[in-house]
Amino acid sequence: MNKITGLHHITAISGNAVKNYDFYTRVMGLRFVKKTVNFDDPHTYHLYYGDETGSPGTILTFFPWEDISTGRRGTHMATEIGYSIPEGSIDFWLKRLEKENVIYNKPSSKFGEVYLTFIDPDGLKVELTVPEHPDPRTPWVTGSVQEEQATRGFHHVTLTLEDIQPTADLLVSVFGYTLEKHHTNRYRFASPAGETGGFIDLVEAKGEARGHVAGGTVHHIALRVPDEATQLHYRGILEERGLHITPQLDRKYFRSVYFREPGGVLFELATDAPGFTVDEPVATLGTKLMLPPQYESMRAELEQQLIKLD
Template sequence: MNEQAITGLHHITAISGNAKKNYDFYTRVMGLRFVKKTVNFDDPHTYHFYYGDETGTPGTILTFFPWEDIMAGRRGTHMATEIGYSIPEGSIDFWLKRFEKENIIYNKPSSKFGEIYLTFLDPDGLKIELTVPDLPDSRVPWVTPEVPEEHATRGFHHVTLTLEDVQATSDILVSVFGYQLVKHHANRYRFASPAGDTANFIDLVEAKGEPRGHVAGGSIHHIAFRMKDDAMQLHYRQLLEDRGLHPTEQLDRKYFRSVYFREPGGVLFELATDTPGFAVDEPIAELGTHLMLPDQFEPQREEIVKKLITLG
């Protein structure tokens, strides 16, 4: 296998409103592990939450910037619009009953590319799909008293980008990132990385003439692709530079290192390294139990803590 091949998604970052509602929904209702409680690098009085599996394995990490009074976003073109999680066969009924009990807005199960899926909205209106994949997903889930192993999410299955025109974005996925078009139905095109077997689908939906979306509360801010190490990241950064896509310099995000660029369809993409990971400042057994601040904000800890809401 090509050592430089992208295997799939690293993380997805979204925007929410109330931090406590977000925390309760993803840890209790969805049964994800709260992997890291930290703050926004650009706004240290705002949390940055990370949810995932036991260690925050790339391909399971969903992150949020919770802004208390943010306006609601609007799904449309030029943005990522749906997050797909993988669940085991036989789990749809469990999630239907759970959503009923929790008064979650959902649609009846449907089928896409031969796979059954269940669509629902989180408390801020973020659109999420639970998909039973063709091939069983062997990733080990995080388990809670309310969400048992046989029904727990395994990590990402896909992410959907809604675009005015899919051509330029598909060219980046194929000719730069090494993805392949594997399925196509009507205006939906599914691309997969042949180097990965989980979190490796990107769906492009062509919606010519539809209004442009607005990224705010309940919206996906960006999607990140896995880079094994700095050398691989540098390789792809150069490819993007050569294409005139103006990638940023490498930025240190403490748990990974990042390069950002906006792909031709308008979606913010990130290249994120697998290293150093979330155990760099907390033992695995204690992940998510402390407020971890970037080093530059540590002197302001007392003031920052006063302004952050308590999660309970």
């Protein structure tokens, strides 16, 4: 079982929490699966969006800081988040983004797949891709985003790097990814779990300015491991390769270790268990402020201070 099984989650930074919540639940039609706080800064939310249960591979999370400066896309960072959407849904999303005054580009094609790029309210770059093969994952649907349009989870994440080779070596020789496609300076690596595991695209941008992680940028990406034993297996390998990696940390909904890959991007390895139903039933996910045990004594203070989302 010692395998990476694709993308687990992607964490980004936003500004206003209410705008973020409105955009990803109402406009994008994602389910709000968890309202909790940043484990390192409990006076700040940590918001989770995904499918019905917050399945690994669908989870987009945000740290919203009201007065955060605007970030800048560049090298040494993840620069694009790609979602999978069904065949025939591009026109729906074009009209929806237009109606919501969202900045977007006309549909284009990459590796033979049609995609639509837009910018979220904080400047985060998101792509909606119609995959070559239909994505079988069951989507979360809303009154205005139905099954024939809804996102299925992550299709890919893009890392922009000065030199892709050290990162590519890590993906292939340690994590079992394979180079699937290549066009000019973009290289697509496939997860050992296959297409629904989420691709990792490496874009080589020699001479481009280094990015700045702040509002509207990706903070880190998390790869999925089935259990703690697999996580510790990889932790040992990464230590042997000279990469500084954290001890295992309890994030309540999964166990995590963090490290910077050779290109400078912050990576996490996150376990499947225990999942988001550990403290709420599926039917009511995301409806209450859920706190880790160390901050439960601060509940009254935090509930008064944290902005209401709806």
